[in-house]
Amino acid sequence: MSKENYQIRPMNKEEVELAVNWAADEGWNPGINDAHSYYLADPTGFLIGLVDDEPVAVISAIKYNKEFGFIGFYIVKPQFRGKGYGFALWQAAMTYLNGCNVGLDGVVDQQSNYRKSGFELAYRNVRYEGAFSSALEMEDTQPSTLVSPAFNLQQIQDYEQPFFPAQRNRFNEQWRMQSNAHALAISTEDKIQGYGVIRACKNGYKIGPLYADTVQCAKSLVVSLIAKVATHDEVAKVYLDVPECNPQAVALAESLGMSVVFETARMYTKEAPKLPLERTFGVASFEIG
Incomplete structure (x- = not known):
C-alpha cells in the first residue's frame, strides 16, 4: 500500500x-x-x-x-x-x-x-427466500386483528424503540417512507402489536424490520406485506432476515415454504444488547443493524 x-x-x-x-x-x-x-x-x-x-x-x-x-x-x-x-x-x-x-x-x-x-x-441471522403470489392463505391469523398502513407516528416510534440499542427515529421514518416501500402496523383495540416494512431490492423484495408480539401477528404482517408487492399474474421473490435464536421466527419462515440462502454472524465488541429477540421476526438491515 x-x-x-x-x-x-x-x-x-x-x-x-x-x-x-x-x-x-x-x-x-x-x-x-x-x-x-x-x-x-x-x-x-x-x-x-x-x-x-x-x-x-x-x-x-x-x-x-x-x-x-x-x-x-x-x-x-x-x-x-x-x-x-x-x-x-x-x-x-x-x-x-x-x-x-x-x-x-x-x-x-x-x-x-x-x-x-x-x-x-x-x-x-439467517436469510430466507421465498417466491409468492398474492394468494397466500391467512390461516392462524387473528380475524380481529387490523393490519393498516395508517398509524400514529409517536406510537410507532415508541413501539420500535426497544428493538434497537439506540434511538434512530430519522432513519426509521425515512426507511418506511422510501419509494417502492410499504409499511404496515398491526393493532387490536388501538394497541400496536406489530410492525413491518417491505421494500424493493436489486432482486425482489425484503421484509424488514418485522416486529410482532406473537407469531400470529407476525404472519398477518408477512401475508399483508407480500400482498402489497405480489399479484396472481406475477410471482414476487421475497427475503426475510431472521434471528436464528428466535425459533418462532424460523418456524414462520419455514411454514411459508421459504428456504435458507445466506447467514451472518451477529457480533459485538462488548456484551450483546438486551433486545426482545423473541419478538424480532425480521432484521431491518445487515448493513447498519
Missing part, C-alpha cells in the same frame, strides 16, 4: 449510493432506495478509501450515540484486495467508533478475523 497516494475520508451523500452499488455487485442485494436512509443514520459514518482519487474501498461506521455503533459495507474493489487498503479503512472506522459497543453482521467464516478486533459472536 502506498500511503502517499491513499486517502481516507467521509463519503458525501452521492458516494453512499456507490457503496450500495458495490454491495449489489457482491450479491448482498440491498434495497434500491436504501442509500438516503443509510446516510440519515449518520452522515459522517460512511468512509471511503481512494488511491489517486479512485475509490478502492468503502465501509460504514454508524455512530448512533456515544455508546453504540455498527459496522457494515466493508468492501474493497477486487483488484485492490490484499494490499492493506481495506485494513487501513477498517482501522479508521473502528477509531471513529472508539468507546462504543460495536455490532456487525459478518460473513460466518470470517469470525476469527473479527475476533482479532474484539468482536464476539452473539447469534446468527
